[in-house]
Amino acid sequence: MQKNRNLFRIISLLLASATPIVATNASESLGYRESSLSAGQVAAGILPAIDLRLPLNPMLVKPEERIGRYGGTWRMAMVKVENNLFQRVIGYEGLVRWDKAWTKVIPNVAQSFTISPDSKTFTFQLRRGMKWSDGYPFTADDVVFWYEAMYRNEELQSLLETRFKFGKDKLVVKKTDDYSVIFQFAEPQGLFLQNLASVKGAFATNCPRHYLAKFHRDYNPDIDRLIAQEGVKNWVELFKKKSWRTVDVMPFSMVPEFPTLFAWVLEPGSFDTDGNPAPIVKAVRNPYYWKIDTEYNQLPYIDRLEFRVVEKAADVLPLVLAGEIDMQDRNVPAEAASSDNQMKGGYGLYTLVSAFSNYMAVSFNQTHRDPVKREVFRNRDFRIGLSCAINRPAIIKAAKLDVQPVQVAPLPGTPFYNERLATQYLGYDVDAANRYLDRAGYGQRDAEGFRMGPDGKRLRFTMLNPTPVPGGDFSVHLPMIQADWRAVGIDMAIETVHRTEADKRWTANDFDVTAFTGAGGFDSILSPRHYVPSETFWSQQGVRWAYWAVDADDPRAEEPPARVKESIALYRQALQAADPDRQTELMRRIMDIAAEEFQVIGIHSIPMGYGVVRRYFRNVPPLMFSAAFYPNPAPTNPCQYFIDRP
Incomplete structure (x- = not known):
């Protein structure tokens, strides 16, 4: 028992000490830099200048090893449709998040937060000037929209995560200004912040009012025309079709036009209207992403992500050995850890410490x-x-x-x-x-x-x-x-x-x-x-x-x-x-x-696990937790990973 206790202490210390990701803010523009992909779009008049795309206080992320290089494609594989993989790689951008060492909850979309002594009132300060991936402002109105349009709507209860159902009369969400929002509970909620730091806790930052309101009966008087146009039975089906379909998909939407706060956004054609994936699901950098590195380079470093769709988990190892997976641990079998396979595939390993029982x-x-x-x-x-x-x-x-x-x-x-x-x-x-x-x-x-x-x-x-x-x-x-x-x-x-x-x-x-x-x-x-x-x-x-x-x-x-x-x-x-x-x-x-x-x-304990990482794929911590509530690799901020090759 003492050995295990010390193991978890050592792991947390290692994660905390190895160039930690910090949640500090850049208070003003100090000459932000951007990828050539975004710069080209600015030059072509497609995008506004970078100072106009970032919030006044972007989140500052300290890279794991060093400042990265822009460009490249991160290749992964998924078995049919794995919502959980999308959530862990792309979709972890809630008001708060876990720190890399899994020791505390830190600000994320919210630049700061306060909790009342009785754990009934949680106040979040948002980042002024922050924008959705389509360039529309993200404000407290979006968070309040979740509460008024979904939480309090009887017909959309199926889209609410169980642990965030507190009862209609036991939670009030309100804004005090455009960048301040309060969650007021009737009863103490001692674990609300920890649950909010989970993947499913991103509900409050994934309800773009300007997009979703037109599919909601209470906000669009012309809703019947859209229902007929989309060929659905009612407004609830329309709302789900244009957002998440089921609570299991949230917070990651398979609708390419759905605005997000994620580092990468889906490219058109990745999924059909029924939610079926293309052979390769593709995502491209979000030019409005709101995090920067310590030299004021806008993140992410990597331009594109590709998820190759396979039929079964056994199909992942051949891709690893063929050098067609850049960095991944999900569905990577134990055989991948052998030295012979590492040599054959030209990759190394990072260690996964399981938090499962x-x-x-x-x-x-x-x-x-x-x-x-x-x-x-x-x-x-x-x-x-x-x-x-x-x-x-x-x-x-x-x-x-x-x-x-x-x-x-x-x-x-x-x-x-x-x-x-x-x-x-x-x-x-x-x-x-x-x-x-x-x-x-x-x-x-x-x-x-x-x-x-x-x-x-x-x-x-x-x-x-x-x-x-x-x-x-x-x-x-x-x-x-x-x-x-x-x-x-x-x-x-x-x-x-x-x-x-x-x-x-x-x-x-x-x-x-x-x-x-x-x-x-x-x-x-x-x-x-x-x-x-x-x-x-x-x-x-x-x-x-x-x-x-x-x-x-x-x-x-x-x-x-x-x-x-x-x-x-x-x-x-x-x-x-x-x-x-x-x-x-x-x-x-x-x-x-x-x-x-x-x-x-x-049956038995969990063995030490491993993820595979190509030699040129950088800023991946050598060790991370593997857990449901620590949605690896997301707490290590994949936006600061980069590809270092000619």
Whole structure:
């Protein structure tokens, strides 16, 4: 435990000390410089001069190694459509952001912020003169538009991220002038700023009023003409079509004409009107981007981004080895780290320290629509028995990983580590597995040796296996788990689907059991999905319980059992607590309950991960976190990466 605690301290110190990105401001124009691409557009009369495009106080970014060079194309790959990749590379520009070392929240789009002592009032000062990618001013009116046009509109609730639904009467957003905006809560919100620093927290800076208002019924009296013109049923469909379609896409819009504050903007033709990608999705520098380096060069350095679309995660490695990926860690397999492959592909590595809790979290759907499966999956002895039946050492050996067996739990060395939760029911013990399964009431077997369920039929279910998943894949793990469970009389099938399809199935509560990378290791207070059902479809042990936790009146919601309700109540208190010590006390109580309930099965720890980076691709930190709430590589400011070759 001491080793892990020191590891995270050392990592944060290294990240903080290695030429940190700072959130200082340039108070006035001191001879800004720009790329030749932008300069050419200025000369041609397409763009205004750079002093007119930057805010009065652009954000100053200190490069990782040195001042970069303009130009070039950053090449990446994505499996079909990966919204998460876009969000992590391009779409992380909220009012605030995490610093590179993941130690504090710093200003971003907002030049500064203040928080009242009771954590009810959050005031943000915006950057005067800042502009959207189409040159239109970004002001407090855009933030207030999100509140008035979306947050308070019943028909657009599906576009609101769960963790930012506070209730109509519990939040007021107002401006005091064109560059000052206040979030006023009825109750304390002790974690609001940390959640605002996540990718999904960029909602407030991704609602260009001048663009979106014409697709909103309350702002456009001629809305019926646009509805007919676009061939949609109503104004809500029109609004979604012209913005994000679903909450999962936000804050990154696939509509090329959608104005943004991002460093790069989509080129026309990257996506069709149905959201399907071109073979190569392209983005080009935003000439109105509002960050500069320490020598007053406008960022980004790199002119263009290209995302090559592939069918499956296995298609990424050949591109890496062929030298067609410049810098990427998403969907890059462990084989890429071998010295032979590095030599062959002409690339190096950067290290990823995972903040996830487990390589593979197995969740049984305890709010299943089938009452028989629901009864089985809610049986704690059933879950314990299956955990004991898994031969984790054999899986680790077959997968050739340097890891240790562990359950889904906060990481050692973090404030909420719970030894019982992390270590119980890990041993491979077939006798114990059979005893627990018998005690669960499923001792009777059919002619083939499979256990019978409470309805007198074979106990059979399907594992939903999404691909790709962060940090690896389950191609070795799942067949071995399937064989282990078969050995104790459990009949499990495996259904492999693309991640986007899995998202739909989870949301619809249409699955038996599923596996995904375990969250809540380093950031368990922000992502407690496995310990308390609070993150809708991400809390796959009880999706309908999670809907209830967010909104008890949601038609998809189901009231949870008493012990689960207790955890939800404790987490609500933690969200509102302004005192960190009180937050810690409440989270530790949640972990005690999680250990007693044993809702989710873990397999083993996460191995050290790596990203690939070409020798000429510069300003990439040698080490960064890999996490959901630290959306790597975004906190390292990809706008300061550059390509250094003739």
